[in-house]
Amino acid sequence: MVIAAASLTFLAQLLMPGDRATALMNVQTGQQKRWTAAELAPVNKEFGFDRPLPVQYLHYLGGLFRGDLGTSYTQHRPVTQVIGGQLAPTLILTLGALVTAWVLAVAITVLTVKRTRAVSALGSTWEALTASLPNYWVGVVLLVVFAVKLPLFPVIGGSNAWGTVLPLATLAIPLAGFLGQVTRDELEKVLDQPFVTTARTRGMSDTAVRLRHALRHAVLPAITLSGWALGALVSGAIITENIFARPGIGQVLVTAVNTRDVPTVSGIVLVVAVAYVVANLLVDVAYALVDPRLRGRS
Amino acid sequence: MTVSPLPTAGARLVRLDRLRIRPSTAVSLIVVLWVLLATIAPDLLTNRSPTAIDLGGTMQAPSWNHPFGTDQAGRDLFTRVIYGARQSMGIGLGATALAMVIAVLLGFTAGLAGGFLDAVITRVVEVTFAFPALLLALLVISVRGPSQATELIAVGIGSAPGYARMVRGQVLNVRQAAYIEAAAALGHNRWTVIRQHLFPNAMRPLVAVMTLGIGQSVVWASSLSFLGLGVPPPSSEWGALLDAGREYITTSWWLEILPGLVIIVVALAATSLGRTLQHKLEGAAS
Numbered sequence: 001m002v003i004a005a006a007s008l009t010f011l012a013q014l015l016m017p018g019d020r021a022t023a024l025m026n027v028q029t030g031q032q033k034r035w036t037a038a039e040l041a042p043v044n045k046e047f048g049f050d051r052p053l054p055v056q057y058l059h060y061l062g063g064l065f066r067g068d069l070g071t072s073y074t075q076h077r078p079v080t081q082v083i084g085g086q087l088a089p090t091l092i093l094t095l096g097a098l099v100t101a102w103v104l105a106v107a108i109t110v111l112t113v114k115r116t117r118a119v120s121a122l123g124s125t126w127e128a129l130t131a132s133l134p135n136y137w138v139g140v141v142l143l144v145v146f147a148v149k150l151p152l153f154p155v156i157g158g159s160n161a162w163g164t165v166l167p168l169a170t171l172a173i174p175l176a177g178f179l180g181q182v183t184r185d186e187l188e189k190v191l192d193q194p195f196v197t198t199a200r201t202r203g204m205s206d207t208a209v210r211l212r213h214a215l216r217h218a219v220l221p222a223i224t225l226s227g228w229a230l231g232a233l234v235s236g237a238i239i240t241e242n243i244f245a246r247p248g249i250g251q252v253l254v255t256a257v258n259t260r261d262v263p264t265v266s267g268i269v270l271v272v273a274v275a276y277v278v279a280n281l282l283v284d285v286a287y288a289l290v291d292p293r294l295r296g297r298s
Numbered sequence: 299m300t301v302s303p304l305p306t307a308g309a310r311l312v313r314l315d316r317l318r319i320r321p322s323t324a325v326s327l328i329v330v331l332w333v334l335l336a337t338i339a340p341d342l343l344t345n346r347s348p349t350a351i352d353l354g355g356t357m358q359a360p361s362w363n364h365p366f367g368t369d370q371a372g373r374d375l376f377t378r379v380i381y382g383a384r385q386s387m388g389i390g391l392g393a394t395a396l397a398m399v400i401a402v403l404l405g406f407t408a409g410l411a412g413g414f415l416d417a418v419i420t421r422v423v424e425v426t427f428a429f430p431a432l433l434l435a436l437l438v439i440s441v442r443g444p445s446q447a448t449e450l451i452a453v454g455i456g457s458a459p460g461y462a463r464m465v466r467g468q469v470l471n472v473r474q475a476a477y478i479e480a481a482a483a484l485g486h487n488r489w490t491v492i493r494q495h496l497f498p499n500a501m502r503p504l505v506a507v508m509t510l511g512i513g514q515s516v517v518w519a520s521s522l523s524f525l526g527l528g529v530p531p532p533s534s535e536w537g538a539l540l541d542a543g544r545e546y547i548t549t550s551w552w553l554e555i556l557p558g559l560v561i562i563v564v565a566l567a568a569t570s571l572g573r574t575l576q577h578k579l580e581g582a583a584s
Contacts, residue, residue, distance in 0.1 A: 008426070009437070132566055134517050136524045136540065137558040144551040155548060235432035235521075242525055253433075254525050257440040265440040269433050276429070 006273075009266035010060050070263040074256075079267035083252060087271070090241070090248035093164065094233045097171035098226065104176035105183055105222065110210050113187045124184060130177030135236040139170040139243040156245045167240045174236070175229055179222045187218035216290060223290060227276075227283040234272055323574045329567035336383035346374045348381035348534050360552050367552040369542070375553065379560055382534035386561075389450050389535070390516035394508055396454030397461050397515075402501075404458075405465025409473065410492070420466065427459035432521065439527050446535075449528040453518045457511060464507060468500040475499070506576035513568030520561050536561050 060070065072082050112123025130138075146166060147155045154163050190196065191214055199209050241250030249268055256264035288294045336343055352372030360367045366375035408419040426434060435452035442448040472478065473496065481491045516536070522528040523537020530538065536557050543553030 132569070133562060134521060134558070136521055137555070137562060140547065140551075140554045140558065143547065144555065148548050148551070231430040235430040238432060238436075239521060239525065253436060254527070257436050257527055258444075260440050260443055262440050265437055269429075269437055272430065272433055 006061060006270060007057075009269050010057055070267065072256075072261055072264045074259045074261045074264075079264050082264055083249065083267055083271060086247060086249050086252050089246065090237055090250065093167055093171065093240070093246070093248065094230065094237050096164070096168050097175065097233055097237075098230065100168055100172035101175035101179055101229075102222075102226075104172060105179035106215065106219070108176070109180050109183045109187055109218070110215065113184055114191050123180075127177045127180040127184065130173050131181055133174050133177075135170055135174060135239045136243065138173055139167070139240050142166050142170055143243060163244070163246070167244045167246055170240045170243070171233055171236045175233065179225070179229070182222045182225060183218050186221055187214055190214045190217045193217075220287070220291060223283060223286050226286070227280040230279045231276060234275075320574075322570055326567035326570040326574075329563060330571060333383055333387060333564055333567075336380045337387045340381045340383065343380050344374075344377045346377040348373065348378045350374070350377075359550075360556070366556045367550065369550075369553055370546060375539070375556065378534040378539060379536065379557055382536050382539060382557075385446070385529065385533060385535040386516055386519070386537070387512075389446065389453065389519045389529075390512045392450045393453035393457065393515040393519065394511045396451065397456075397458040397511065398504070398508060400454070400458040401461030401465045404462040406469055406492075406497075406500075408462075409466045409469025416466075419462075423459045423462045423466075427463060429459075431456035431518065435518065435522060436527070439522070444527045444530075446529045446533075449519055449522055449537075452522065453515050456518065457515060461504070461507070461511070464504060465500065468503065469496065472496055472500045503576070503579060506572050506579055508572075509575055510569050510572035513565035513572070516561060516568075517565045520558075 070079050071077070072079050075082055108123055108126065112119050114120065143155065143166065147153045153166050156163075187210075191210075196209055196214060199213050200206075204212075237248065238250035238253055240246070241248045242254055245251075249271075253265065253268050255261075256268070332343075340348075350373060352368070354372065355364075355368055356370055356372040358364055358368040358372075364374050364376065366379060368374055369378070404419050404423060408416045408423075435456040438452040438455055439448055442451070477499075478491060478495055481495050482488075486494075519528060520537035520540060523535065524540045524544075526541050528537045528541070529535045530541075532538075539557040540554060543550070543557070547554050
């Protein structure tokens with residue numbers, strides 16, 4: 001998967017319209033003109049554009065294995081350096097949002113599934129509504145309500161704990177709605193199962209039945225979807241960081257796209273690809289932890 | 299397929315029942331019709347001009363006179379939203395159509411060829427599908443530079459892998475059907491069978507998916523514009539309105555929240571209609 005993604009980003013760098021060295025010089029100087037061969041030669045040499053394409057491709061792939069993502073067109077620094085320091089805040093934001101979304105989704109479903117009609121309807125309406133909200137809108141509404149109208153939080157987030165609350169909520173609320181919808185369907189089915197009735201006849205309280213027996217079954221589909229959700233979280237994080245002017249990958253990415261710094265964009269795409277693979281491995285582990293039937297097999 | 303029963307009173311009742319429209323569907327239909335009207339004839343919905351500048355009435359909060367308020371040049375935001383519908387829906391429809399074309403090419407090639415070609419295409423589609431769609435779109439924009447055409451292409455490419463998976467699945471599914479075998483047995487050549495039997499039957503469920511997709515495309519396109527990477531602000535495209543309003547977010551919330559709300563309502567309506575269509579088509583197929 002990572003190699004396929006690498007081939008894709010290499011292709012993207014080739015697809016830049018016109019001669020790459022010319023495009024690069026234009027990007028760097030902010031001009032639109034034709035450059036003489038003498039002016040282009042050092043650029044071609046620096047970035048290795050003068051070598052045949054298969055050689056460039058292998059060089060690129062080889063570099064990736066050594067952790068070299070190429071050189072930024074605009075900053076003349078290795079892409080790893082450009083991205084490196086920005087990874088941590090984004091990672092904290094996305095993982096924090098994933099955990100928050102799970103807590104919210106589980107709390108809301110356990111509290112509202114199969115209660116009185118009004119309560120259940122309230123829960124499912126909340127989920128359907130929040131699941132369909134785009135991140136930018138949630139972010140803007142939270143910003144206006146909790147930072148501008150009620151000055152509880154800073155407008156410009158920064159990466160301290162207090163400034164992280166609103167970005168975290170921006171990412172977690174739609175995701176919680178989505179995970180909640182899936183968990184709700186499953187929890188409704190599970191609560192009709194014979195083993196739930198059995199647990200109840202043993203005199204177990206309703207809350208205990210929900211938490212100890214039903215929940216474990218009900219969260220499985222949502223865990224499967226968490227791997228996919230991480231992809232959505234990355235998309236959301238880019239937008240959220242942008243709204244709250246929070247340092248992170250999203251900021252670097254938007255700047256790089258604006259200045260058409262394709263190697264930096266490609267580098268971020270690859271880092272996300274790796275993160276994605278790791279995340280899906282973790283999802284498998286989580287699955288085995290929750291579902292004892294999968295343990296001891298294989 | 300079973301022999302259709304003789305029409306009886308009961309059957310007619312069932313058909314009437316099918317025609318009954320749920321309130322949520324009715325609301326969605328109204329929203330979609332409203333957007334279509336705004337797309338075709340925006341001047342019927344408002345008598346203001348989207349570019350009329352009124353320096354005496356800048357940054358007004360929503361009121362009866364200006365339901366969505368006014369912007370920094372005193373332009374009526376409601377009017378701008380109505381006039382922006384054409385461009386936004388154009389991008390949404392265009393992106394979905396582009397995604398569908400890519401998906402049909404890839405899905406049919408993979409589903410019909412099988413073997414090595416199928417393996418390669420499936421692999422590429424899986425990789426790109428697993429990827430955050432926004433990143434894929436940003437990669438396209440960084441290569442081509444931001445513009446309206448780029449936005450359309452970026453959203454189209456970003457959402458194509460999901461459709462391609464479905465198309466391939468449908469092709470594999472329909473291929474096995476008895477009527478395909480029958481058509482082949484009747485001596486029709488391969489292309490005729492594909493064109494007349496395989497294609498329409500494989501694509502039918504995708505009509506509903508496409509309706510769902512248009513709403514999604516509009517939201518994606520507006521996200522790109524929101525980041526300042528789509529259509530630039532002087533335009534009244536919905537995403538561009540969001541981009542323009544960001545500067546004034548601490549003072550004039552309506553410039554940001556109301557166009558966003560319109561996008562959400564339109565996307566929800568398209569999704570709801572798509573779902574209804576999906577149920578109807580499934581009901582008709584069984």
